[in-house]
Amino acid sequence: MPVVHVVGSLNADQLLELTDCPEAGETVLASDVRLSAGGKGGNQAVAAARAGAEVVMVGAVGDDAHGRLVRAELDGSGVDARRVRTVEGAPTGTAIVLLDGAGENRIVVSPGANSRLTVADVESGLRDLGEGDVLLLQLEIPSEVVVHAAHLGKRRGARVVLNAAPAPERADCLGAGLDHLVVNRGEMCTVAQLLGLADELPPAEPARAATGLDALPALVARVADSLACTVVCTAGADGAYVCGGAHGATAVHIPAVPVTATDTTAAGDTYAGYLAADLAAGQRQPATALARASAAAALTVTRPGAMDSIPRADELPAAFRP
Template identity: 50%
Template structure:
């Protein structure tokens, strides 16, 4: 069975609901804080596992109650966490998340133990990687760790996905060993500025691969997601849902996408499944707890993968 390997962050999420985001210097009253496991690495690993893939996660947590809570959730989601190492030099990473009444979020990250992830951790965790496997990376861990993991995966012929989130401050060498770059609306614009490129989301999805190297897949909320297979645009629609919280929606998409590709599905079909999973995640509060299991997804219809005409015509 092909495996999804994830090298990434593990955080405890401190979430506060607010009526609206504060302006500079403004104090607003929010809900009582809730604490739950998260981090882009953990979220994407959980999503891939709940999609039905065999998953191994490589990362670091602190030797504290938050780290123990994360490890418990990983076990409950059937994830191989034998390469999630404990460190006593830092506490478990923390994300402070504000969620407004429209379900949008703002996030502040404190990396904690994620910053202690080492080349040796990655080498040990990826030792059994094969050409049929998929590696998933994000940017909540040190940049040199991301590049090291991508290089190791490419040397053995695995397929490498990078979710470029948070947006990088520089891109030189970052995408050398990446096969598929997954970004959202803000991230693709950030990358375009770094690459001195311009255009709308669809145009950038088509043109950035010639500048950055890997294929680009852009998720765009209610507009769905788009990529290009050669010169052919592929767009998946987003079902209309009542949005409660967008936290981990992108991670759900990436994890489900990776699981489908590891199961040898074609990219358009993988996108359709991932989009359906993300549309469920946004109807639920929280991060890991919002990610659906595969049996919760509705049956996919032929029209779920469409022409990109609607997306391409969007201003």
């Protein structure tokens, strides 16, 4: 069966729970810090593995306790972490996660060893990437590494999936022959602006696309047409929109699975990892794959933490199991 190859970030997440996030100059008390393995790349690799895929992780950690924590979590989840490089003299990436009383998070990331990931690491780590495999990328590592990996994946005949998160600052990573682009509402607005599409909409619509649903289907369709790829835009409790790259195609709405969120950390990563796993398994029906990804993400937000909150496929409601 095709393999999911993930090139991306690996972090140690330090989670603090508090009632309200502080304003400028304000000090608030929080819970004891909770440490867990995370990083967008690592989270997505674990999600794909727990969804049932064979997964290879390409990334970098420091020679420290946090790096060992991350490796142990990857190994325990069945991810092949032999292509994760240990960078001497650099700390493992760290994310400080502030979780408020509504279950929403604010995250500050120090890249650490992630910023030392190189094109050479990609060349070596993806040496077994082949036709039909899935290459899953995000933007918590240097953009030149992402672009190189995407081009390499395309040359090898892999299906290239980019989760454009954090929101891209330049358009170069969007022009690498993507097969699937996965974004949230805010990232969709940024992508549209980078592609020069926001100017085609009435002035108020790009801002509304980041916060509401009225302009979102049209924006998803425009981006899909421009990039000639399938675009998936998640909208939290409002579900997601998906549109193929065919000219004139319209966006299809995928409803969310209703839950009460307690911690949204890793929800988007779970979604992307499950989607990649279904693509590797040969799932050609976007609605089916995205419904399962949505169910997995919904379960994730009911649990605290990053990697440790991501469900296995057998934990999903029966209707969403393979």
